[in-house]
Amino acid sequence: MTHADxxxxxQRWTEAIVGSSYVSMGRRALAKHLLDLTxxxxxxFLAAEFDPSVGREVGVAMxxxxxxxxxxxxxxxxxxxxxxxxxxxSAPPGVDVTGRVAQLVGSLAAGYASALRERSLDEQxxxxxxxxxxxxxxxxxxxxxxxxxxxxFTEAKLGIGIGDLKGNITDANPALQQMFxxxxxxxxxxxxxxxxxxxxxxxxxxxxxxxxxxxxDHFRTEKRFTTRDGGEIWTDLTVSLVxxxxxxxxxxxxxxxxxSERRRMQERLQYQAYHDPxxxxxxxxxxxERLEQIFAGPASRRRVGLCFLDLDGFKxxxxxxxxxVGDQLLKTVASRLTSCCGPEQLVARxxxxxxxxIVEDTAGEADMAALADKILxxxxxxxxxxxxxxxxxxxxxxxxxxxxxxxxxxLIQAADITMYQAKAGGKAxxxxxxxxxxxxxxxxxxxxATMLAAVASGEFFVVYQPLVGLVEGALxxxxxxxxxxxxxxxxxxxERFIGLAEESGAIVQLGHWVLARxxxxxxxxxxxxxxxxxxxxxxxxxxxxxxxxLVADVTKILADNELEPSSLQLELTEQSLMGDExxxxxxxxxxxxxxxxxxxxxxxxxxxNLPDLRRLPLRELKLAGSFAAGLQxxxxxxxxRIVRALVDLAHALDLTVTAEGIETLTQCESFQALGCxxxxxxxxxxxxxxxxxxxxxxGAVPLGNREAL
Ligand code: C2E
Ligand code: MG
Ligand code: MG
Numbered sequence: 002m003t004h005a006d007x008x009x010x011x012q013r014w015t016e017a018i019v020g021s022s023y024v025s026m027g028r029r030a031l032a033k034h035l036l037d038l039t040x041x042x043x044x045x046f047l048a049a050e051f052d053p054s055v056g057r058e059v060g061v062a063m064x065x066x067x068x069x070x071x072x073x074x075x076x077x078x079x080x081x082x083x084x085x086x087x088x089x090x091s092a093p094p095g096v097d098v099t100g101r102v103a104q105l106v107g108s109l110a111a112g113y114a115s116a117l118r119e120r121s122l123d124e125q126x127x128x129x130x131x132x133x134x135x136x137x138x139x140x141x142x143x144x145x146x147x148x149x150x151x152x153x154f155t156e157a158k159l160g161i162g163i164g165d166l167k168g169n170i171t172d173a174n175p176a177l178q179q180m181f182x183x184x185x186x187x188x189x190x191x192x193x194x195x196x197x198x199x200x201x202x203x204x205x206x207x208x209x210x211x212x213x214x215x216x217x218d219h220f221r222t223e224k225r226f227t228t229r230d231g232g233e234i235w236t237d238l239t240v241s242l243v244x245x246x247x248x249x250x251x252x253x254x255x256x257x258x259x260x261s262e263r264r265r266m267q268e269r270l271q272y273q274a275y276h277d278p279x280x281x282x283x284x285x286x287x288x289x290e291r292l293e294q295i296f297a298g299p300a301s302r303r304r305v306g307l308c309f310l311d312l313d314g315f316k317x318x319x320x321x322x323x324x325x326v327g328d329q330l331l332k333t334v335a336s337r338l339t340s341c342c343g344p345e346q347l348v349a350r351x352x353x354x355x356x357x358x359i360v361e362d363t364a365g366e367a368d369m370a371a372l373a374d375k376i377l378x379x380x381x382x383x384x385x386x387x388x389x390x391x392x393x394x395x396x397x398x399x400x401x402x403x404x405x406x407x408x409x410x411x412l413i414q415a416a417d418i419t420m421y422q423a424k425a426g427g428k429a430x431x432x433x434x435x436x437x438x439x440x441x442x443x444x445x446x447x448x449x450a451t452m453l454a455a456v457a458s459g460e461f462f463v464v465y466q467p468l469v470g471l472v473e474g475a476l477x478x479x480x481x482x483x484x485x486x487x488x489x490x491x492x493x494x495x496e497r498f499i500g501l502a503e504e505s506g507a508i509v510q511l512g513h514w515v516l517a518r519x520x521x522x523x524x525x526x527x528x529x530x531x532x533x534x535x536x537x538x539x540x541x542x543x544x545x546x547x548x549x550x551l552v553a554d555v556t557k558i559l560a561d562n563e564l565e566p567s568s569l570q571l572e573l574t575e576q577s578l579m580g581d582e583x584x585x586x587x588x589x590x591x592x593x594x595x596x597x598x599x600x601x602x603x604x605x606x607x608x609x610n611l612p613d614l615r616r617l618p619l620r621e622l623k624l625a626g627s628f629a630a631g632l633q634x635x636x637x638x639x640x641x642r643i644v645r646a647l648v649d650l651a652h653a654l655d656l657t658v659t660a661e662g663i664e665t666l667t668q669c670e671s672f673q674a675l676g677c678x679x680x681x682x683x684x685x686x687x688x689x690x691x692x693x694x695x696x697x698x699x700g701a702v703p704l705g706n707r708e709a710l
Contacts, residue, residue: 002091007043010084011036017080022070031066038062046085046105047092053104060112064120074113078106160236160257166213166250168193180236180259182229198225198233209240215250218242223260235264279328280335283349288357291347292409295361306360306369306401308376309416310338313394313428315354322389329386334393337379341372357416366433369401373431396423397431418442448493449501456507456514460486463518464688467697468538468659469704471673471680476697476704478536478570480681481519482688483511499542508542515539517558520569522691524562530698538570538600543577546585552592559597566596570621573599575607578617586617593618603661604647614654622651626662629682632671641675648676 015032018024024031038059045055063069063077085102092098154161160177164170173181173188183191197206201224208220219241226234237258245251275287283291295305312334319327331354338348338356347359358376363369376397383390398420400412407415415434423432455461465479485493502508519539526534545551559566571592578585593599600621601614605628614622624647631640644660651658660672663682672680685705686697696702 002043006087007036007039010080011039013084014039014077014080017076018068018070018073021072021076022068024067026066034066042081042105046101047096049093051096051101051104053101053108054112056105056108056110057112060109060114061116063113064116069117069120074110078110081106081109160255160259162188162255162257164193164253164255166252168213171252177257180228180234180257181226187229196226198227200225212240212242213250213253215242215244223264233261234259235261277350280332280350282335282339282356283347285349285351288347288349288351288359288413289409291359292412295359296404296409300403300405303361303404304363304365304401305404305412306363306372306399307412307416308356308358308360308369308373308431309351309398309400309413309420310356310358310376310395311420311424312354313396313424318391322386326386326389326391330384330391330393333384333386334380334395338376341375341379357413363401366399366401369399370431370433373397373399377429377431394429396420396428398423398434399431400434402434414443415439445501448487448498449505449507452498452502452505452507453510455485455487456511460488461511461514462486463515463522465522465537465691465694466681466688467686467694467704468536468679468681469685471660471669471677474704476535476694477679478538479694480538480572480688481515481522481540483515503542503544506544508544509548512540512542512545513554516555517561520558520562520564523564523568525691526694526698527564527568529695533698534568535694535698536568536570536598538572538598540602541571541573541577543574546573546577546588547582549584551588555592555597556595566592567598570598570600572602572623574602575604575610575613578613579608590618593620600659611650614650614656619654619656621657621659622647623659623661623681624677626682629660629662629664629668629672632668633665635667635671641671644672644677645675652676 011032014035015028018031018035019028026034042055042059045052048055063073068077082102085105086098154172154174157174157176160180161174162170162177163172170188170191170193173183173185178185178188181188193209202222205222205224208217208222211217212220219239221237221239224236224238226236228234237260239256241254241256243251243254275284275290276282277284292305295303312330315327315330318330331350334356335348335350338358342348342358342360345361349357349359351357358372360369360372377395380393380395383392385391398416398418400416400419402412402415418439419432419434422435422438423430426432462484463481464484465481467476468478468480469475470477483495483499485498487493499508502511516539519537523534523537526537548554555569555571559569573589589599598620599618600623601617601619602623603625604622605625624644628640628644631637632644648658657678658676659679659681660668660677661681663669663672663680663684665684668682669680669684686693693702697704
């Protein structure tokens with residue numbers, strides 16, 4: 002046997018194996034390996050002492066080399082059977098070749114089979130062990146994650162509670178235990194239903210029911226709880242539903258954060274926003290919101306009442322005794338008011354010394370009147386502050402109305418206006434809202450607000466009333482009297498708006514306009530009638546007298562109309578001359594110096610300040626209409642004497658005297674007899690248009706023809 006024979010065998014074996022097994026080594030390495038095995042096989046076969054186990058070793062080596070394809074063994078055995086007999090020639094004598102081949106083949110097959118079996122056992126074992134290892138690892142991972150979860154549950158600052166679907170609590174973490182004061186064991190005795198707070202919003206429990214029914218997966222809300230010791234905590238609560246693998250609700254987990262501190266802070270801020278810090282009463286903001294609530298609800302038949310209080314003379318207390326005393330007084334008033342009211346009535350401080358009480362669902366004005374009386378008597382006792390004993394007085398405006406008839410702003414305004422009526426009525430009292438009075442005050446307010454625009458748009462006009470010489474019975478002058486042709490209210494007399502104009506200051510512009518208008522008219526009469534033109538007498542309001550520009554304005558108007566100052570008379574009231582300011586007097590003196598006539602109007606209605614008559618640069622005294630009324634009866638000697646004394650006094654001071662309000666012949670004759678110079682009144686003619694004065698001057702209409710005027 003040559004090496005080439007061996008190689009040839011190894012070569013064919015290689016091909017047989019490559020064709021039937023998957024072999025990981027390269028073809029050359031495989032050929033070398035099989036060549037080694039071939040030598041081992043042949044040498045064993047030819048050994049003097051034949052040991053068939055060599056076949057077994059080769060079989061084992063084949064399995065070890067992974068030559069385990071399905072046809073591998075068969076191919077190998079066929080190859081050996083075919084090839085080994087070729088060795089007969091070189092076999093030593095006495096060797097039983099056929100027997101050895103059979104034994105060798107058998108032993109190789111047995112070695113191969115047992116190696117293969119062992120290998121598959123090994124493989125199974127490896128799989129089994131790998132399985133064991135994997136399970137152990139999974140178990141470890143689970144344990145680790147559970148430990149992590151446990152740690153989270155235990156260490157969490159958030160309270161965590163777990164419960165079943167019936168609401169039985171099955172676990173609670175230490176944070177939750179601490180929050181509520183229950184131990185874990187106590188928690189597990191509790192059911193979620195025991196956690197209801199009396200003031201829970203219904204919606205909280207509605208969503209909870211949805212959750213345990215599996216209709217929602219979680220909800221979050223702020224909810225109050227009662228703790229074990231009866232305290233109260235506010236929590237930010239999130240409840241989640243946990244489902245099993247089949248998606249069915251399994252249990253619930255609640256996360257609770259204690260937000261009590263934040264709530265307390267919010268409540269404190271809320272409190273501050275709605276309360277007066279000094280008295281702890283509700284403030285204006287609260288009043289606004291409460292009224293909005295009352296008016297937002299269904300109005301049907303509901304009534305509401307307000308008491309609007311303002312302390313009388315509080316400023317004096319504050320100014321003279323200091324704010325400390327004022328504050329104490331306000332606090333006492335606040336507590337007295339609170340004691341007069343029930344818990345459902347809102348007592349508020351509106352600012353300064355103003356307080357307001359809101360009473361809902363009153364039955365009528367009587368309820369509010371009773372409350373106002375109660376308040377007035379509660380205020381009666383003096384208040385001691387430090388060493389002072391202070392008397393508290395208050396004026397109260399009371400309004401009680403159906404909710405449907407008004408609104409918050411009007412209601413407060415009405416209470417406020419009514420309070421001022423209580424003050425005007427003498428203070429330390431209450432006044433009950435009067436719709437008519439309120440309407441007229443609101444109307445006055447509207448008039449006042451629109452007056453200046455009305456002056457500009459020409460809604461005002463001037464009428465003129467004759468001033469008649471009582472001796473000769475001729476027209477000497479006219480008094481200019483203003484009227485307002487209001488677009489909706491018709492013609493308004495001065496009693497409707499002069500007072501308002503005084504208050505608002507609009508009288509300055511209005512008075513200026515009247516003066517200019519009257520002077521234009523005076524110029525027209527002068528043009529038409531020359532020296533027969535009447536003196537024009539214009540009323541001057543107190544405020545106008547205080548205008549620094551008065552003298553300049555009068556001078557300019559006279560100049561614009563080229564009028565002599567003596568053709569103008571200004572009527573002042575005593576009221577405008579009160580006070581000791583130098584301005585008005587100096588203005589009067591200048592006007593007087595220019596030659597403008599100055600008359601004291603309505604003398605007798607005011608203060609009867611006789612020294613004024615001497616002090617002031619006057620030319621005329623107008624006796625108020627009340628004297629004319631007094632002279633209506635010829636037997637009224639007292640009035641006659643008074644008028645005579647006044648006329649004499651006026652004449653002694655070089656003043657002429659006009660009697661106002663002469664309505665009858667009796668009055669006219671009386672004033673004549675008492676020495677009055679001029680008369681004015683319905684008897685001679687009511688105020689009329691310039692054309693009517695024209696007619697008088699032309700003699701077209703007789704004086705005293707009341708029908709014509
Ligand atoms: P007054 O200056 O005393 O004007 C006389 C008032 O008596 C006028 O009322 C006049 O219409 C009224 N009167 C005339 N005859 C009679 C009569 O026979 N009997 C009665 N009882 N009254 C008579 P009027 O026009 O309503 O003016 C009222 C007051 O308004 C005036 O009183 C005057 O103080 C003020 N006033 C009128 N126009 C002006 C004005 O332009 N400026 C200012 N500041 N006040 C004016
Ligand atoms: Mg007058
Ligand atoms: Mg008068």
